Amino acid sequence: MKRSRRYREIKEKVANKYYNLPEAIEFLRANNPEKLKNIKIIKKERKIAIIKEGLPEDILAECQKNNEVKLLTATEVRQQVEKQKKSRWDFEKILAHSSGEEAVKPLQKLLGPKGLYPTKKNGSLTESILQEIAKFQQGETELKTDKGGNIQAVIGSSNFSSEQLAENYKVVYSKITELKPTG
Structure with missing residues (x-):
């Protein structure tokens, strides 16, 4: 499969490196393809x-x-x-x-x-x-997994501060580990 130049550049930066949470958030913010000015915030009415x-x-x-x-x-x-x-x-x-x-x-x-x-x-x-x-x-949402057991969830948007993103990640992670079945 042919990948874009941008994808290949980011993949080289990631290759076999462990990121702690603050480093990972900064990396994601720096390599976000959608810059803040391009993101339109629309308040969606939930029913x-x-x-x-x-x-x-x-x-x-x-x-x-x-x-x-x-x-x-x-x-x-x-x-x-x-x-x-x-x-x-x-x-x-x-x-x-x-x-x-x-x-x-x-x-x-x-x-x-x-x-x-x-x-x-x-x-x-x-x-x-x-x-x-x-x-x-109150904003309760369901998290679903794919066939491989991977959880995909949004923890914020690019206009959130690093501290807000880290806090949201910790809340989601703690809830997942709390609900994780034994074995």
């Missing part, structure tokens, strides 16, 4: 979709007050996911109440491959909908 079927009235009333929550029927979720690209969906995550599990089952083939299907295992099919909404609003 969460809640499937209405089976939702108790008290939770429904609370959800209607929250402008980050989009209440949809299972049919409306199907229509949005089938007809639009992911970038045009009005939500990032889907939650369903455990009493509405039957209404969600027909969506399994559609949402399962996209990682959006509400299940008890991932916490999106639950009775504590309001707690999950609160976690989402």
